[in-house]
Amino acid sequence: EPEVTQTPSHQVTQMGQEVILRCVPISNHLYFYWYRQILGQKVEFLVSFYNNEISEKSEIFDDQFSVERPDGSNFTLKIRSTKLEDSAMYFCASSVDGNTEAFFGQGTRLTVV
Amino acid sequence: DAKTTQPTSMDCAEGRAANLPCNHSTISGNEYVYWYRQIHSQGPQYIIHGLKNNETNEMASLIITEDRKSSTLILPHATLRDTAVYYCIVRVATRKLTFGQGTILTVHP
Numbered sequence: 001e002p003e004v005t006q007t008p009s010h011q012v013t014q015m016g017q018e019v020i021l022r023c024v025p026i027s028n029h030l031y032f033y034w035y036r037q038i039l040g041q042k043v044e045f046l047v048s049f050y051n052n053e054i055s056e057k058s059e060i061f062d063d064q065f066s067v068e069r070p071d072g073s074n075f076t077l078k079i080r081s082t083k084l085e086d087s088a089m090y091f092c093a094s095s096v097d098g099n100t101e102a103f104f105g106q107g108t109r110l111t112v113v
Numbered sequence: 114d115a116k117t118t119q120p121t122s123m124d125c126a127e128g129r130a131a132n133l134p135c136n137h138s139t140i141s142g143n144e145y146v147y148w149y150r151q152i153h154s155q156g157p158q159y160i161i162h163g164l165k166n167n168e169t170n171e172m173a174s175l176i177i178t179e180d181r182k183s184s185t186l187i188l189p190h191a192t193l194r195d196t197a198v199y200y201c202i203v204r205v206a207t208r209k210l211t212f213g214q215g216t217i218l219t220v221h222p
Contacts, residue, residue, distance in 0.1 A: 004156075033209070035157075043157060043200075043212040056209055091156045098207030101147065104156035 002026040004105035006092050012111045013082055021077045021108045023092030032075045033093040033102060034067065036060070043091070049075065050098065082112045117201045122217040125195075131188040133216050135201030138182040144205050146177060148186045149212075150197040157200065157212070160186065191220045 005024040013019050025032050034046040047057040049067050066078045075094075079086055089109050093102040118136040125131040137146065147162040161168055161175045163184075168175045174187040188195055200215040 031207075035210075035212075037154070042214060043151070043210075045209040045211065048209060055207070058209070089154055093156075101159045101162055102210065103159060106156045107154070109154075 004092055004094055004103055006090075006105035006108050008108060009106070010109045010111070012113060015084060015112055016081050019079050019082055019110065021079075021090050021092075021110070023075045023077075023094075023105055024073055025075055025092065025094030026103060027073075029094035029096050029103075031055075031095045031098050031102070032067075032069070033095075034077045035091045035093065035104075036088040037091065037107075038085075038088045046077070048098075055098075079110075082110075084112050086110060087112045117203060117213055119199075119201050119213065119216045121214070122219070125188075125191045125218060125220050127193060127220055127222050128190055131186075131191040131195065131218060131220070133186040133188075133199050133201075133218065134183065135186070136183045137201070137203045140181050140203050141205070144203045146175065146181075146184050147202045147204055147210065148173070148175065149200045149202065149210070150195075150218075151200070151215070152194075152197040158197075160199075191218075193220050193222065196220045 007022045032049045037043045045058050047061045048055045064080050068076050089107040091104050091107045093104040095102040148160040149157040151157045163175045177184045198215040
């Protein structure tokens with residue numbers, strides 16, 4: 001069964017460093033998403049991406065965040081200068097189109113120290 | 114997006130049906146009802162969704178009331194592996210999923 005793949009599963013970084021979280025969405029999907037979940041809190045929407053553009057973003061997704069689909073298969077989330085409060089599970093998701101269900105990856109646990 | 118209300122927690126005996134309610138009294142005509150679950154800190158897993166009609170798939174059934182103000186997710190024969198947080202979400206097509214606190218379902222032997 002096709003699945004969304006995220007790498008790495010766990011990343012530790014120093015405060016102020018840049019990190020790139022990587023995702024391989026399901027191959028025929030056209031909509032891509034990033035969500036995050038701080039430990040013990042709700043799953044929060046960050047951004048959606050379609051046709052090489054951001055289609056929706058939350059207040060969390062500020063200038064420190066960016067997304068890219070560099071090569072037609074990967075979908076990345078970059079955090080330019082990490083803060084302690086960026087520590088969270090980051091989930092990538094994809095859907096065939098915006099009207100159908102989104103499938104989530106298993107997440108990347110980001111720890112900022 | 115319309116707000117949903119779910120019980121904080123529920124228990125169910127293994128092998129019995131688990132019926133998880135959700136209230137979405139302010140739902141709009143173009144909003145779908147989605148159910149996801151999250152086991153431990155894994156990625157949310159899609160279960161089922163519907164607009165007006167009842168839906169069934171290999172995982173669960175979704176019963177939506179005629180006025181669409183509430184719905185029930187039914188896991189027909191709960192197993193220990195169904196222990197998870199279950200999220201009821203109403204969503205306009207193409208928009209984000211807004212997760213609440215969900216219902217912690219505990220399936221007991």
